[in-house]
Amino acid sequence: MALLEIVGLKKSFGGLNALQGVDFRIDRGEIVSIIGPNGAGKTSFFNVTSGIFPPDAGTIRFKDEDIAGLPPNLITERGLARTFQNVKLFPNLTVLENVMVGQHCRRRSGAWDAILRTPRFRREERETEERAREVLSFFGSRLSGYRLEQPASVLSYANRRRLEIARAMATEPDLLLLDEPTAGMNPRETAELTELIGKLRTEKGFTVVVIEHDMKVVANVSDRVVVLDHGVKLIEGDYATISTDETVIEAYLGRPESKEGAA
């Protein structure tokens, strides 16, 4: 059974047809990469899927339920979390608080619980913090120790990206959408993150869709690659297939000698 199945997804902004009938499916436990030139509609695809914009047409079935048109918070609650291409943290909250916000939709205590400090409230607060620390420990020493109490705004660029992934993980999703997780990282950090994306599946059991420009990362992590161009799906298949496909080379990769030029 497909975890996420999208059929005929369309979205246009004014005269710009960002998505022109995209089909997509991913099964539980897969890691799928989406690649394509700038303006191909990759981020629009994420935005529509995660509910930031409602689609113009098409169905989005997530865990056998049509989620098209739901507000983003309800989609996140149903188990689909994302990160953003231009990192969107809560800059003046601490690292720990950022991740704790991610736990919001998994907890139920409200204003009364908070005012009266009910047993449920205490239990949930404890669990929220434990869970947040656990999620952050996934990144080893990068986001631990004194960093927990630092505001997100002082983090290095790489750490901001990591924190964003941690925050998405804290929403306890089934499906993670990562929008260019390695953008702006140096080769060493990229390699480290590539390995972590693999671990997201093996250790945490997440299904992952990742938009990526770095073909080395794409080659390393993905079971399947989907190529978008001008809002339509050019082709999909394993990395070996798409990297030798003439249309993909034409539209995106370029000739072999400048193969990584797009990253």
Add this chain to the structure above:
Amino acid sequence: MATTTTPEVAPEVAPALEATPFEPRRGLTVGALGALALILVLTNGMYLTFLPRELVVGVLDLGTLALLLIGLIVGSRAAVHLPRPGRVDIPTVPRDVVVSLLAGAVTSLGAVLVVLAIDAPWDLRSAFPNLSPQLRTALVGEAGLGGLLTSIAAPILLAAVLGGASRLLGRRVRRALVVGTEVTLGLSMIELVARDLLGNVGLAALHKAMWVTNSGIRPLPAVALFAVATGLAFALGRRGPRERRFHAAEARTTRQRTVVLVAALAAALILPAFFGLIVNELLVNVGIFLLMALGLNVVIGYAGMLNLGSIAFFAVGAYGMAVLTSPTSPTFAPALSWWVALPIVVGLSALAGLLIGAPVIGLRGDYLAIVTLGFSEIIRLLFLSDWLGPYFGAAQGIRSIPGIDVGFTTLSGIDPRGMLYITIVFVLVAVYVSKQLQDSRVGRAWAALREDESTAQAMGIDTQQSKLLAFVIGAILASFGGALFAAKVGTVFPNSFALLVSIIILVVVIVGGMGHIPGVIVGAVVLIGILGGPRQPGLLQEFGEYKLLIYGAVLIYMMLQRPEGLVPSVRRTRELHAEEFSQDAWFDRKGRFIDDDADTDDGKA
């Protein structure tokens, strides 16, 4: 301690190349600004109003103090060199005092203009009613312009020279002198409170020794006070430049918290017993408006929604209480007891929060501010309208609202001490509720909302629900204030709930420190307690007429110098000092450099 940001800027840059420059032009500019300030103080009537108010009996009155302050500030500013390329910190030299003197002289010219304006053949008094013969007499006596020399120029020039000379002193000495002056002047203004307070604890003799009844402090105690305060400030002061560090929250330990809490509680319970009528009355006003400020703090400080209509919830609380308890309520007069009516009033306010909140939560920032402002005026006009007049008494309002029956006595405006106790109880409840909500799942959702609404929603927060909740909680806290207000004053009119009150409460929250409860409390005590509430006199009653002017000046000064407020929250400081924060993030709390993964995380941000 001086480890942080400013590195020693190459001290070897030819020190003798350029001596400290002499800049008389700066004296002219600063002096011109001073002249404007002087003209303002003279023509808006402050000077004449303040003249009869003695501070140090026979030596100094409030009017002269205003002149002296202008002189001091002008002189002090004029003696400071602005940084110029290659010269970061140019020291003040004795020659610069001449610049201060020049600035003082230019400032004094402002008074000449005012006298000329009074003598002018045109009718300026219709536009500036304070350009009166009395002002002329106060300025020059019966003489010509020469009289200005003694009345205006002398104090200003003297103060300007002193202000300039103070720049020659060490930082620590200067700061100690400033503190000494502030303490002395502060105490000289509070004769009334001192009488009230000392009289109640059997120290009337001490009051008599230090103050003159209905006037200021006696000269000798003033000198003694100044000496003691300055000495103490010097002894306790720190060497070296003022330094602020921007770290993650300096979390207090649980024990410290408990100590502070217990001390505050004890003070709240014991102190009112020693206060007399006047101080208690002042504090009741502080408490009532503090409740409103705490409500606004939830909406604006926690959830980040700029609500300019907070008075609406206060009004609903007050009118709800009036209708339900007053036996003379025009149509519907159940004449309930205050305690029975309270839950109903709270429910009504929560409903008002929902009704006002629901249509506006889709809006952001400026739009939200404008719409809430509109709603609050609508609510006031509804209470004022003839249409609802049969229920709310239109412009006459509702009268004879009974006090609060607490079994052994009835609390109302004529018993400020009892009123203060019950106000304190509600303030404690409001503080507790705010605090608990802030440190909770709900509070985190508000914080996320305030930082970035769409991201908060993408992270699974129901933004509509969170915003509505903030509105409802804010409305309930404000309605406590309204309910107490009705019982205290005994009468409610639509005009007690003007837009101005919302603005003043907003200023209280901003000046105190948005999103931080101690800040809001300090803001309310300083602004409402000392300057006075919208219609209520404060500690410094002589400022009454000029209260709004001073509010405005305080707000502008704070926005320029300390936008995070007097007692800021960590988060807001971070927001407003992001640069300094990212600098200091490299140091731990002891000032040591944190050196980790510098090889991999070379900051690209």
